[in-house]
Amino acid sequence: MDGFGWLGRVLILGGILLVALGGLLVLAGKLPGLGDSGGWFGRLPGDLYIKRDNFTFYAPLTTGLIVSVVLSLLWFILSILFKR
Structure with missing residues (x-):
């Protein structure tokens, strides 16, 4: 077991x-620049x-790149912390 x-x-x-x-997302909605209003x-x-x-196209290229870099750094840091 x-x-x-x-x-x-x-x-x-x-x-x-x-x-x-979840806590960060709740707080981000209250910060200027990250909320719903612009x-x-x-x-x-x-x-x-x-x-x-009759057509709208949105591709968040830069936003996706930034999110990818942040998540990769987080994954790297966690892999170092939990390495045996």
């Missing part, structure tokens, strides 16, 4: 990270937004 101890730790860590992420996140230079009469 000791073989599932790692799974329990991963689930607990995942839950803690989800709670922390925030800058998702409207960065390099994000494509094309609007025509």
